[in-house]
Amino acid sequence: MSAFIEATKWPDDADPDDTTALLQCLIVDERTPSSAAAGQHMHRNGQFVVALSGLVGLRIGDREIAFPPSSAAWVPPGLFHEGFLGEGAASLYCLINPDWARMLPQHPYRLLLDPMTIEMLKRFTRYPVGFLLNSHEARLARVLFEELMGARQLPLSFVPLSSHPALKRIAEALVKNPGDSRRTREWADLCAMSERTLARLVVRETGLSFGAWRLRIIMLAATHHLLAGECVEEVAERIGYSSASAFTAAFRRVFGLTPGMLRRGEAGLLRDASL
Structure with a gap:
């Protein structure tokens, strides 16, 4: 990838393979220079990659795909991929525990998000990872997950890059x-x-x-x-x-x-x- 499009850099305190939470969200808006990027990899959790601003996309195999605001991409557990950002772009990652991820398709796809779902995702970036299963946060997580499951599915590719x-x-x-x-x-x-x-x-x-x-x-x-x-x-x-x-x-x-x-x-x- 060129300097124009570089791999995402996760916050230092984030662990995309932490499966203790059923659902967790974080903002990813930093990039890793191509020389330091890990390349395509997989995680134990599934991921919804949400485009917030700028050029946001995924590399899966030999495909590089960008998608617009109000949409997201589903990356199931175990799928090799690499997220990327354009200059000044911002994304939101919603990690889904493997138990919940089994209720979603086991192939990547794109989905449309309504404003309420996007605001709920942003709200969850402020919640601690270790909320209790009978807590208010856990009940909201179940509602959010149902919204994500019910969102309209679209073909993964919107703007194929190369x-x-x-x-x-x-x-x-x-x-x-x-x-x-x-x-x-x-x-x-x-x-x-x-x-x-x-x-x-x-x-x-x-x-x-x-x-x-x-x-x-x-x-x-x-x-x-x-x-x-x-x-x-x-x-x-x-x-x-x-x-x-x-x-x-x-x-x-x-x-x-x-x-x-x-x-x-x-x-x-x-x-x-x-x-």
């Missing part, structure tokens, strides 16, 4: 400047390859056409600006759309909801949303 240097270069440029209007031929020239070669490379590495892959990257960036409080018109201009209406139409095609719905926290409540 370890290929050319595609990493393009993805980094688009995340830093989502309004970059260069055409496929210009990106190909930048990467010293033909337009056809670049198109084939993107399909092979991500399963998407170049246009669809680029659109998902810039829409991922758009979600962060919207949730940071920018108005639709500002975000539309930032990512290169000539009008707010054109941006709104494209946003809805990708996510199944409007930018306004996202800002109001409705993503996790909509049947057709694909955020």
Whole structure:
């Protein structure tokens, strides 16, 4: 991984393999330099990886996957993986005891979270790990777990990334400047390859056409600006759309909801949303 995307660094006092608690949550917002990263690994606990801000994702096998705010990814116990963060990003990890994890799918998937569930997850970051089984915290943990179990499941991949240097270069440029209007031929020239070669490379590495892959990257960036409080018109201009209406139409095609719905926290409540 490049300096643009680096492995997560857990807090020094955190133990992702501590199975004494049925459920525990912590904020992970620091990164480990690539030279010091442990690489893909597994844990005894399952994990929900929640995107709070910035570029948050997972590496599983040869896949690198980023996912937007209001969504999370489930990593079952024993699955080799590595979390990563972009510059300035923040994530929340919810560790699930193996006994509870057996009630969830034994394969990774993505899920939509409603505002209440996200706030409950944040609240649990303030709770001590060793709460008693008959305590108020334990009762809330059971409610939170039921919300996570009942959340809408989506395919794991939203924005497939790639370890290929050319595609990493393009993805980094688009995340830093989502309004970059260069055409496929210009990106190909930048990467010293033909337009056809670049198109084939993107399909092979991500399963998407170049246009669809680029659109998902810039829409991922758009979600962060919207949730940071920018108005639709500002975000539309930032990512290169000539009008707010054109941006709104494209946003809805990708996510199944409007930018306004996202800002109001409705993503996790909509049947057709694909955020």
